[in-house]
Amino acid sequence: MPAGLLESLRAALPHVTGFIYPNELELQWSVLIVLYPYLTGLVAGAFILASLERVFNVAAVKPTYRLSLLTALAFLLIAPLPLQAHLGHPERSLEIFMTPNTSSAMAMFGFVYTWYLMAVLLMEIWLDYRREIVEWSRTEAFWPKRLFYKVLTFGVTNISPRSLEIDDKLGKAITVIGLPSAVLLHGYVGFIFGSLKANPWWSTPLMPVIFLFSAMASGIAGVLLIYMFLCRLRRVPIDMPCLDTVAKYLLTAIIVAFSLEMLETIQTAYEAKDHFDIITLLVEGKLFISMFIVQIAMGSLVPMLVLGLNQLFLFPERVRRACYAVSAGLSLIGILAMRWNVVMGGQLFSKSLRGFTTYKLELAGREGLLAAAVLTVLPLFVLAALLYLLPPWAHGGSARAAKSPSA
Amino acid sequence: MSRRQFLKSAALTALALAGRAVAAPLAAAEKFFHEPPWKRKKPYWAYAIDTTKCIGCARCVGACKTENDVPREPFYFRTWVERYVIRRSGETNVDSPNGGQDGYPPVRDPGEVSKSFFVPKLCNQCEHSPCVQVCPVGASYKTEDGVVMVDRKYCIGCRYCVQACPYGSRYFHPVLQVADKCTLCYHRIQKGLRPACVEVCPTGTRMFGDRSDPASAISKFMETERLMVLRPEMGTEPKVAYKGLDKEVR
Numbered sequence: 302m303p304a305g306l307l308e309s310l311r312a313a314l315p316h317v318t319g320f321i322y323p324n325e326l327e328l329q330w331s332v333l334i335v336l337y338p339y340l341t342g343l344v345a346g347a348f349i350l351a352s353l354e355r356v357f358n359v360a361a362v363k364p365t366y367r368l369s370l371l372t373a374l375a376f377l378l379i380a381p382l383p384l385q386a387h388l389g390h391p392e393r394s395l396e397i398f399m400t401p402n403t404s405s406a407m408a409m410f411g412f413v414y415t416w417y418l419m420a421v422l423l424m425e426i427w428l429d430y431r432r433e434i435v436e437w438s439r440t441e442a443f444w445p446k447r448l449f450y451k452v453l454t455f456g457v458t459n460i461s462p463r464s465l466e467i468d469d470k471l472g473k474a475i476t477v478i479g480l481p482s483a484v485l486l487h488g489y490v491g492f493i494f495g496s497l498k499a500n501p502w503w504s505t506p507l508m509p510v511i512f513l514f515s516a517m518a519s520g521i522a523g524v525l526l527i528y529m530f531l532c533r534l535r536r537v538p539i540d541m542p543c544l545d546t547v548a549k550y551l552l553t554a555i556i557v558a559f560s561l562e563m564l565e566t567i568q569t570a571y572e573a574k575d576h577f578d579i580i581t582l583l584v585e586g587k588l589f590i591s592m593f594i595v596q597i598a599m600g601s602l603v604p605m606l607v608l609g610l611n612q613l614f615l616f617p618e619r620v621r622r623a624c625y626a627v628s629a630g631l632s633l634i635g636i637l638a639m640r641w642n643v644v645m646g647g648q649l650f651s652k653s654l655r656g657f658t659t660y661k662l663e664l665a666g667r668e669g670l671l672a673a674a675v676l677t678v679l680p681l682f683v684l685a686a687l688l689y690l691l692p693p694w695a696h697g698g699s700a701r702a703a704k705s706p707s708a
Numbered sequence: 709m710s711r712r713q714f715l716k717s718a719a720l721t722a723l724a725l726a727g728r729a730v731a732a733p734l735a736a737a738e739k740f741f742h743e744p745p746w747k748r749k750k751p752y753w754a755y756a757i758d759t760t761k762c763i764g765c766a767r768c769v770g771a772c773k774t775e776n777d778v779p780r781e782p783f784y785f786r787t788w789v790e791r792y793v794i795r796r797s798g799e800t801n802v803d804s805p806n807g808g809q810d811g812y813p814p815v816r817d818p819g820e821v822s823k824s825f826f827v828p829k830l831c832n833q834c835e836h837s838p839c840v841q842v843c844p845v846g847a848s849y850k851t852e853d854g855v856v857m858v859d860r861k862y863c864i865g866c867r868y869c870v871q872a873c874p875y876g877s878r879y880f881h882p883v884l885q886v887a888d889k890c891t892l893c894y895h896r897i898q899k900g901l902r903p904a905c906v907e908v909c910p911t912g913t914r915m916f917g918d919r920s921d922p923a924s925a926i927s928k929f930m931e932t933e934r935l936m937v938l939r940p941e942m943g944t945e946p947k948v949a950y951k952g953l954d955k956e957v958r
Contacts, residue, residue: 405843
């Protein structure tokens with residue numbers, strides 16, 4: 302019995318408005334399930350940004366290529382933790398591999414996750430860094446690091462031009478495979494919600510697509526902010542053509558995501574089915590701040606306006622940097638709010654369409670605000686470790702990497 | 709025989725065996741799911757509720773909690789009773805204090821009420837069960853005699869099935885940390901007893917029986933009465949049939 306559960310439920314009972322089924326008082330999916338699609342979204346978005354350079358030959362974003370891959374890896378390593386912490390029996394989670402139910406969308410998570418981690422991200426990072434890993438395994442002064450790099454070579458120490466060329470081709474092929482894998486990984490998260498016909502707030506074929514494009518926006522925004530922060534930290538100039546291009550793609554992703562969300566909203570309002578009344582009360586009441594103010598106004602309209610103005614007029618570099626940083630930050634917050642509105646919004650109203658339960662975000666506990674905050678910040682520490690071990694700005698004269706001067 | 713021919717023969721043989729291994733259970737499943745319930749040889753449990761008889765005493769709720777060790781708190785129910793009060797103005801009020809066990813508050817304007825009634829609810833043991841569909845590990849399953857169950861030793865506690873149920877019939881057990889739901893008192897019906905809620909109902913609102921037996925009382929009831937199920941538009945094919953269900957009931 303989780304500590305304080307019954308007390309919090311008793312405290313929530315008087316706050317029920319209208320009628321809810323008696324089993325619906327407790328919200329089943331908590332803030333950790335808000336976090337989970339947010340983190341996997343950052344993974345998918347960061348990887349798609351990396352694919353721009355590798356598959357679609359957008360040369361301007363090369364300085365963010367390796368950083369995107371490492372960011373995706375850092376968030377991917379942490380993404381299952383909210384799910385694991387949320388399970389009633391986390392020690393049984395391996396059953397999802399041993400006896401997956403083929404009719405369940407959730408059952409494929411373990412396989413898609415493992416495939417994406419092992420066959421896509423790790424392979425691509427290894428192939429791109431292989432030359433540096435071999436060199437570092439010979440020249441690194443700090444012996445534990447040298448040992449780490451030596452292990453990481455897996456015995457492949459050939460760095461002749463021919464072998465590097467093969468690496469490049471293999472890496473490109475893996476990125477091509479990785480794109481649908483990233484789409485699958487995050488589209489499936491949207492499908493988990495969109496395929497539940499019991500909940501009218503979730504049940505829509507557009508849900509996987511909306512999740513995917515908002516994931517692209519959050520991933521690109523995340524990498525943009527991290528890139529700017531790292532350049533400032535290392536006191537090296539920011540590559541403005543790269544930043545301008547990333548910001549342009551961020552604007553595109555936000556526009557598409559926002560359009561899809563508004564299309565969904567307008568269609569729901571226009572159809573006005575039997576659930577429309579309760580959903581209107583939901584978005585005008587409990588979700589008003591997080592939806593209209595945070596998600597739509599601050600998270601979508603303001604970034605679109607700011608980034609759009611930067612496309613129309615040529616502002617000084619300092620102004621552009623500030624605009625990009627603010628837009629990316631607001632976009633990240635807006636997409637987190639969107640995840641909250643989807644997950645929590647769908648649970649706050651009763652499936653009888655006659656009332657609302659309530660949710661109080663506790664500070665402590667396994668599913669409290671502190672746990673969520675730790676899980677949100679933890680990927681940044683993983684990223685710091687990855688940047689220490691595999692600095693993306695060290696190019697050591699590699700023929701491919703030498704085309705660009707900075708990280 | 710050359711190596712190539714041998715390998716070819718071996719592969720073809722393996723394919724044939726695999727095909728047969730897959731085809732047999734598929735054919736059996738196809739036959740099972742398409743055969744009408746009354747033609748099955750094994751019992752196929754059915755449940756019916758006559759809402760015109762329910763007096764809202766909620767003895768069924770207490771009996772269910774006692775029989776199945778459901779937590780006593782007013783947040784966890786395998787079955788509950790809802791009261792509907794419909795006014796002349798068309799306004800509908802629904803309540804179910806502690807599943808109906810705490811009684812119902814007096815109506816403040818009885819002169820304005822056009823009708824009021826009670827509706828017992830429980831798991832519908834759906835034929836096309838969304839909770840079985842979404843379970844990632846197969847802990848939720850449907851038995852051959854039509855009852856949807858949860859394997860408590862296998863459930864990982866992801867709560868996806870609770871979300872997937874359109875009737876609010878599932879809850880998450882706070883102590884066991886697994887999903888839980890009405891099983892029609894499976895341990896009782898296997899011994900020829902009736903579910904606890906049917907056993908204690910003083911007015912015969914709740915009916916339970918073998919739908920595959922044409923002579924059973926429930927088969928006669930279902931064949932002669934005009935019945936409705938909860939939320940038929942969901943396509944779940946609920947097995948709990950209701951007599952006298954008002955359009956306001958969801």
